[in-house]
Amino acid sequence: MNKKTVLSALSIVALAGTVAFAGTAPRSGIPGSIHDMTQYGALGGSDPEAQQGRVCAYCHTPHHAITEGNDYLPLWSHTVTTQTFTPYASATIDANIDPTTMMEGPSKLCMSCHDGSVAVDTHYAFNGGKKLQQDDNLFSTPAVGQNGNLSNDHPIGFIYDDADGGVAKGPATGDPTLGSHTDGKDEWIRTKSAKYAGSNLTIADRLWVSASQGGKPIMTCATCHDVHNKKNQDAVGATNYLLLASNTGSALCLSCHIK
Template structure:
């Protein structure tokens, strides 16, 4: 009986000590331990004081956005490499006058890690050692993949930096855009979140319109629990896509 008690106590202690390492891996559990905790990224240099927020934010001496845009106390090098870009275009979306800046708002912050050039573990003036996230292809997390000449190719990526409301009003796809007041479908962790809530200034599509970088309000990927894409709606039944696009979901379809 004593041996059994010892075994049970050992198992309990092992569970309790192992639990912190799992923090943040599941959607809605926070940034610590998630894929946006740079201390957990293979090949990255850990913060010397074990900080997590410091890879992106600082309470003092924040870096100014080179465009003059206000940003949230940023401590990470901005993507200064992208000055020319090839935008996405399709038969139902040309952008045209709707294009403002594909890196507008939080997208510029995302690209400071995902441009393939700035080290993801660079922060607080420290250079960082981890550059590139697997390339701009299947399985890779470099987006646009900028080069030293300032060129980036967003032609194979979902468009950002445009007015969602203008695109919805002037939809040449004849009703493929939902109104921005629609709630994300099959919400988990985010109650009544609408598309408008996550548009920059209630209008501009950015990376943060789909992705919750802090792993707080993003949805559970119920069809594949091990895959966390930091998105606001599940992957099953394409709930994320069908939140904005009226294609066969039976909601507000024209």
């Protein structure tokens, strides 16, 4: 049985009223969500934190957290990936993406599980062995950025707003004034003051102020996803991808791209 089958089996049980697995629903938080590692039975094994069902412990710890220079590691307990990443490139992209700074902020924290190089259950003093893309009997989600390859993924790690010298120049609402397409300035992407469809969050709320890019706001994995399953707007009944606007009608894409 793969993960999706397990989840749907669980939601049938939940519907039957015996187990409240409410967290699989969008916006209901970590417990029971896809980021509740206690549901992957084989994870952790003899690890006491797993046995106590400590959902936060796979990513955070109250004491003795990992620190490294000025890196953003919010009481972080999970070994961080050491891979370097190849960014997306294309003939039409305006954004400048520097591989040495692109993973600043939350992105590298996501990659500490999602690139498949560090085991999901490696946290605090426990060295796990269950990796994304390698333990398919536990996980059905493929790795993102495996072997450092983010060249076929939506770009991240670049300065977002026109005001800061970035690419997003379109108005917060409505249509852009038609002008000539200037290098580095895309008239067809909303500025950071625009709101995500169906939400009061602005794009600026979900950008990372990057020290290594002169204190300017950059796009990260967390500009599209909410790891804690709280601020996301996925449609109920659709797969919960932890998205800040719904995938229905491509509302997420249309929050930024004027297309």
